[in-house]
Amino acid sequence: MSEDVLFQLNGVSKHFVRGKEEISIFDNLDMSIERGDFLAIMGPSGSGKTTLLNMLGGVDQPSGGEIHFDGSRVDNLRESELTRWRAHNIGFIFQFYNLMPMLNAARNVELPLLLTKLSRAQRRVSVETALALVGLNDRARHMPNQLSGGQQQRVAIARAIVSDPNLILCDEPTGDLDRKTADEILEMLQLLNREHGKTIVMVTHDPEAARYAKRTVHLDKGRFEQREVAA
Ligand SMILES: Nc1ncnc2c1ncn2[C@@H]1O[C@H](COP(=O)(O)OP(=O)(O)OP(=O)(O)O)[C@@H](O)[C@H]1O
Numbered sequence: 001m002s003e004d005v006l007f008q009l010n011g012v013s014k015h016f017v018r019g020k021e022e023i024s025i026f027d028n029l030d031m032s033i034e035r036g037d038f039l040a041i042m043g044p045s046g047s048g049k050t051t052l053l054n055m056l057g058g059v060d061q062p063s064g065g066e067i068h069f070d071g072s073r074v075d076n077l078r079e080s081e082l083t084r085w086r087a088h089n090i091g092f093i094f095q096f097y098n099l100m101p102m103l104n105a106a107r108n109v110e111l112p113l114l115l116t117k118l119s120r121a122q123r124r125v126s127v128e129t130a131l132a133l134v135g136l137n138d139r140a141r142h143m144p145n146q147l148s149g150g151q152q153q154r155v156a157i158a159r160a161i162v163s164d165p166n167l168i169l170c171d172e173p174t175g176d177l178d179r180k181t182a183d184e185i186l187e188m189l190q191l192l193n194r195e196h197g198k199t200i201v202m203v204t205h206d207p208e209a210a211r212y213a214k215r216t217v218h219l220d221k222g223r224f225e226q227r228e229v230a231a
Pocket residue numbers: 016017018023025043044045046047048049050051052
């Protein structure tokens with residue numbers, strides 16, 4: 001395996017069982033994602049984009065096959081190992097921000113660090129750094145409902161990067177934002193990729209959003225149809 005490969009999926013299958021019915025989403029899927037990539041995943045609704053992202057992030061397990069991250073197999077980790085692996089390596093960004101409504105911006109950003117051994121003082125420094133990176137230091141004490149959608153998504157980005165993960169997984173990160181705000185968020189993701197070396201996998205319906213990525217893959221019926229797109 002090349003040293004540049006961060007994620008390697010070998011013969012991954014995924015099916016869901018609902019009553020007597022078995023729904024096959026992926027069958028024998030191979031995929032590799034290189035370190036430093038910014039990959040956009042597009043495809044029709046129901047094609048398995050979120051399912052794939054959840055398997056990459058260890059939120060969902062494949063039914064068969066193997067997933068390797070940074071040379072180690074991760075699809076068969078125990079729950080406690082998985083939680084630790086996720087906390088150190090993965091940042092998640094969702095369409096509807098998923099901030100905790102009762103916590104202010106700084107507390108939301110701090111959440112992933114509660115799973116680490118950092119002291120309170122160290123956590124405060126990391127939170128300030130992450131909020132500064134998304135330009136929201138002056139909103140640290142605001143509650144989510146006192147922030148605009150774009151600001152909430154920036155808080156979510158700060159939360160995703162606060163533990164300095166290698167990989168950021170985003171599911172429709174601009175799906176709920178207007179064009180201008182979406183472009184701001186996408187520029188931020190691009191900056192994280194280009195200047196901070198983060199590997200980014202972004203699911204999107206929006207061809208304009210995909211243009212910010214280095215490459216785009218199209219998922220349909222559990223298969224990739226690959227077309228290179230100029231960055
Ligand atoms: N927990 C589950 N149990 C049963 N079926 C599921 C489950 N999760 C997803 N599916 C099915 O798997 C398929 C893929 O779902 P997924 O959410 O990955 O699609 P998607 O590409 O993200 O769609 P969208 O663009 O609408 O978000 C769908 O047919 C869905 O009904």
